[in-house]
Amino acid sequence: MNDNFNLDLEGLPKELKLILEIIKIENDQNLQLKKIEQISDVDWNHFLELAIHHRLYPLLYSKIKMIDQKILPKFVVQTIFQEYKKNTFQMLHLTAVMEEVSKEFAENEIRLLVLKGPVLAADLYGNLSLRTCRDLDILVSINNLEKVDKLLLRLGYKKDDYFQIENVLNDWRWRHHHISYFHPQKGVKLEIHWRLNPGPGKEPSFNEFWERKRISSLTTHPVYYLGREDLFFFLITHGARHGWSRLRWLVDVHEMVRQKMDWIKVLKLMREHQYLHLGGQVLILSSQLLETPISKEMKALILGKIPKDLAQKTIFYFEQMVNLHTEPLPESVSRYHDRYLLSLKTNRQKLLFYISVLYPSITDVKTIKLPKYLYVLYFPLRPFLLVMRKRWKQSLS
Numbered sequence: 004m005n006d007n008f009n010l011d012l013e014g015l016p017k018e019l020k021l022i023l024e025i026i027k028i029e030n031d032q033n034l035q036l037k038k039i040e041q042i043s044d045v046d047w048n049h050f051l052e053l054a055i056h057h058r059l060y061p062l063l064y065s066k067i068k069m070i071d072q073k074i075l076p077k078f079v080v081q082t083i084f085q086e087y088k089k090n091t092f093q094m095l096h097l098t099a100v101m102e103e104v105s106k107e108f109a110e111n112e113i114r115l116l117v118l119k120g121p122v123l124a125a126d127l128y129g130n131l132s133l134r135t136c137r138d139l140d141i142l143v144s145i146n147n148l149e150k151v152d153k154l155l156l157r158l159g160y161k162k163d164d165y166f167q168i169e170n171v172l173n174d175w176r177w178r179h180h181h182i183s184y185f186h187p188q189k190g191v192k193l194e195i196h197w198r199l200n201p202g203p204g205k206e207p208s209f210n211e212f213w214e215r216k217r218i219s220s221l222t223t224h225p226v227y228y229l230g231r232e233d234l235f236f237f238l239i240t241h242g243a244r245h246g247w248s249r250l251r252w253l254v255d256v257h258e259m260v261r262q263k264m265d266w267i268k269v270l271k272l273m274r275e276h277q278y279l280h281l282g283g284q285v286l287i288l289s290s291q292l293l294e295t296p297i298s299k300e301m302k303a304l305i306l307g308k309i310p311k312d313l314a315q316k317t318i319f320y321f322e323q324m325v326n327l328h329t330e331p332l333p334e335s336v337s338r339y340h341d342r343y344l345l346s347l348k349t350n351r352q353k354l355l356f357y358i359s360v361l362y363p364s365i366t367d368v369k370t371i372k373l374p375k376y377l378y379v380l381y382f383p384l385r386p387f388l389l390v391m392r393k394r395w396k397q398s399l400s
Contacts, residue, residue, distance in 0.1 A: 008287045008290075008291070008305065008310075008311045008314070009291070010287070010288075010291045010311070010314055010315050010318060011315065011318065012291070012292075012318065014318065014322040015318070015321055015322060016049065016053065016322070016324075017042055017044070017045060018045055018046055018049045018050040018053050019053050019057075019250075019321060020042060021039065021042045021045060021050065022050065022053060022054060022057070022059060022063065022250075023250075023292055023293065024038050024039045024042070025039060025063055025066045025067065025070070026059065026062060026063065026066060026254065026293065027293060027294055028066045028069055028070065039070070039074060047075075047076055047078075047079050050079065051079060051082055051083070052324075053324065054083065054086075055086065056249070056324055056326065057249050057250040057251055058134075058135040058249055058250075058251040059250055059251055059254065060083045060086040060087060060090070060135075061086075061087050061090050061091075061132055061133050061134060061135060062128075062133050062134075062254065063083055064083045064084055064086075064087040065132075065133055067080060067083065087132065090132065090135050091131070091132040093135075093136070093137075094121055094124060094131040094132060094134075094135075094136060095131065096189075096191070097120055097121055097136055097138075097139060097191065098121040098131065098221060098222065100139065100186075100189055100191045101117060101120060101121055101122075101139055101222070101226060102221075102222040102223070102224050102226060104139070104141070104193065105117075105222070105224055105225065105226045105227075106224045107154060107158060108143075108151075108154070109224070109225070111150065111154055113143060113147050113150055113151060113154070114143065114144065114147070114209075114213055114227075115141050115142065115143050115227065116141070116142040116143075116209075116212055116213065116216055116227050116228055116229055117139065117140070117141055117142075117219070117226055117227065117228045118140035118141065118142055118196065118199075118228070118229065118237060119136065119139075119140045120136045120138075120139050120140065121136065121219075121221055122219045122221060122226060122228040123136075123228075123234075123255065124136065125219065125220070125221050126219075126228070126234075127255055127258040127259055127262075128258060131221075134251070134255075135251065137192070138183075138191065138192035138193065138194055139191065139192070139193050139194070140181075140194045140196060141193060141194065141195055141196065142196045142197070142199070142209065142212065142229075143195060143196070143197060143209070144197070144209040144210075145176065145197040145198075145209070148182075148195070148197060151195055152182075155184050155193065155195075158186075159186055159187070159188065159189075160184035160185065160186045160193065161184065161185050161186070161187065162182065162183070162184055163182075163183035163184065163185060163192075174362055174363065174364060176197075177198075177201075177202030177203055177359075178201065178202060178359070178362075178364065179201060180196055180197065180198035180199065180200055180201045180202070181194045181195055181196040181197070181198075182194070182195050183195075197209070199236075199237050199240060199241070200240050200241065200244060202359070203352075203355040203356065203358070203359045204276075204352060204355070205275075205276045205277065206236075206240075206276055207233065207236075207272070207276070212229060212230070212233055213227075215229070215230030215232070215233055216228065216229065216230060217229070217230055217231070231259075231262070231264055231265075232264065232265060232268045232269050232272055233272070234259070235256070235259055235264065235269055235282075236269075236272050236273065236276075236278070238252065238255055238256055238259065238285075239256065239278065239281050239282055239284075239285045240278060240281060242255075242256065242285060243281045243284060243285065243313075243347055244344070244347070245327055246316075246317050246319075246320040246325065246327070246340065246343060247285070247288060247317045247320065247321075248317075248320035248321075248325045248326070248327055250292075250321070253285070253288055253289055253292065253293065254293065256285050256286075256289055256295075257289045257293045257295045260286070260289065260295055260296075260301070261295070261296070266298070266300035266301060266303075267300070269282070269304075270303055270304070273304070277349045277351060277352060279304060280307075280309045280310050280313060280347075280349075281313070281347065282304040282310075283304040283305040283306070283307075283309070283310025283311075283313075283314075284310045284313040284314045284317070285314075286301055286304055286305050286310075287305055287310055287311055287314040288314045288317060291314070312346075313346065313347065316343055316346065317343075319339060319343075323336065325340075327340065360389075361382075361385050361386065362382075362385070363378070363381035363382060363384075363385050366388075366392070367381050367384065367385060367388050368381070370388050370391065370392060371384065371388065
């Protein structure tokens, strides 16, 4: 561990520290066991709550089998085992759906890349059961969205009303990055992405990702997923955008870093798209929380003050057990997250962001309805509409 970027971890709950110590158990476990035994007065209900929140219960179960069962209460071990078992069945089900969807897309000449899910579990952990997944994330070319929509509706999927994209001056192409579909009988949600992350921001094109794709060995029918360096790019941009608020994403990076990677390609990819600092952020976090080894090739990512500052800012999400998917967020968390997201951006990205704020959205159309031939007027009206909505919100609060 590099002492030059020590983080302040004093505010982490002792239950989370215990989870981290158990996660770090490997073959040489004596030192780790001593650390585990030193953690006392554990709130075991909170321990379970954190294990489920961070989606680490499958990995915890695999590690618990390596330690003295007396360290953990019986009800804790049983609860984790039940969650582990449910997850195993869920992952097998998702694998079957993933293969079926890949086959249907191929027969309709639609290229797709699976972003996470079963392929990620197999690639990083070598075992479907060791990683959780609630849905399937699929990347397609933006040019195929209409074709994908018709195919999925024909296969019985329903488009999530929340993700219905209403077009205003083509802003959906960069303002959003995915649409959700749900199959009522299969109980599976698909997220169809045309970008890895919401814009504005620079990232490789679908064709670039496709050229560097890999094929999974999980299924009989070919299932394609991101190349190793592209997967690292996706994991860190996705995790950073969510404040690394689920430790599962950090463990993914920990496992990936320990595999063989071309760090020259990684650096080139991150530098080209202005994400070097996010690579540094995750390596510092992983080193500090999971004792991930930092090689000489990786150190170019952690240079300077910004990566450490960003890493420290994410500790807030661990201390508060923040769930960004539960709306509405507490006001204090929402304000913190907005400031955090802005701090992730380079100066160029901030400029694009501020410009995008002035770009009309569907909210403006709902505020003042104009005929379509006058939509261009939403550009000069946008600042006034923003102020108007802010005042309405203040008057209601």
